[in-house]
Amino acid sequence: MDLGRNQTKERAESIVPMINVVFLLMIFFLMTATVAPPAPFEVAPPMSDVDQPGEAGRTLFVDASGVLAWSEHRGDAVYGALAGAGLGRSAEQPLLIRADRTVAGSVIGRVIARLARGGITHAHLIVARR
Amino acid sequence: MIDVVFLLLVFFMLSARFGLDNAIPIAPALSGGGGYTGAPRLITVTADGVLLNGTPIPQTELIGSVQALMPSEDAIIVLRVRGEASLQTLVDVLDLLQRGGINNTVLAE
Numbered sequence: 311m312d313l314g315r316n317q318t319k320e321r322a323e324s325i326v327p328m329i330n331v332v333f334l335l336m337i338f339f340l341m342t343a344t345v346a347p348p349a350p351f352e353v354a355p356p357m358s359d360v361d362q363p364g365e366a367g368r369t370l371f372v373d374a375s376g377v378l379a380w381s382e383h384r385g386d387a388v389y390g391a392l393a394g395a396g397l398g399r400s401a402e403q404p405l406l407i408r409a410d411r412t413v414a415g416s417v418i419g420r421v422i423a424r425l426a427r428g429g430i431t432h433a434h435l436i437v438a439r440r
Numbered sequence: 441m442i443d444v445v446f447l448l449l450v451f452f453m454l455s456a457r458f459g460l461d462n463a464i465p466i467a468p469a470l471s472g473g474g475g476y477t478g479a480p481r482l483i484t485v486t487a488d489g490v491l492l493n494g495t496p497i498p499q500t501e502l503i504g505s506v507q508a509l510m511p512s513e514d515a516i517i518v519l520r521v522r523g524e525a526s527l528q529t530l531v532d533v534l535d536l537l538q539r540g541g542i543n544n545t546v547l548a549e
Contacts, residue, residue: 329442336449343456355461356531360538364463406463415485415521415530418466423549426468434463437531 350379356411358437372409398430469548478511503540
């Protein structure tokens with residue numbers, strides 16, 4: 311009788327299918343993901359019913375106290391940096407603004423007006439789904 | 441190699457953000473009017489409520505009153521924020537206008 315050997319042969323598992331699955335998952339994540347740079351501070355966008363996906367791109371952050379952040383620039387220095395960024399000058403490349411919902415609305419009005427004086431007239435405000 | 445692939449997989453799973461955020465376009469009120477015609481349509485958003493051309497107005501009547509002042513469907517509406525009104529309040533008013541079919545809003549300082 312030589313039953314034992316056959317049974318052990320069947321149990322031997324190949325690692326190749328698992329590698330295939332892992333590769334598949336990795337390709338899936340590579341294709342679908344947008345790797346976003348970390349936010350300079352915690353921002354909770356305002357809630358809205360709007361269901362209109364915005365563009366992907368670099369974002370101007372405004373925190374609850376009205377402090378601006380654009381890459382490594384903070385405060386009023388962002389306007390100079392934004393002038394050279396070339397964003398917000400056409401509808402195809404709007405400037406994204408992620409502002410906290412508790413920030414004073416007048417701050418956003420001032421930011422929009424100052425950006426417009428610098429030629430940045432196309433801005434999109436990021437909102438959260440209600 | 442499989443270790444590296446796993447590591448990459450975990451990295452992408454953790455750093456990925458799926459889907460794009462919703463966004464509403466916010467246009468500035470440009471000097472020179474930018475094609476503004478017709479009667480003044482200035483909505484002032486305050487923490488206590490909404491004013492149309494300086495007169496307090498209930499939010500339920502806002503759409504009808506604004507539309508009565510619009511010479512065309514895509515006429516410009518000027519919005520401004522005064523006082524302590526938060527961004528959420530402004531977005532709520534923008535939502536309200538959009539539900540009423542008023543999309544061409546500009547934000548003044």
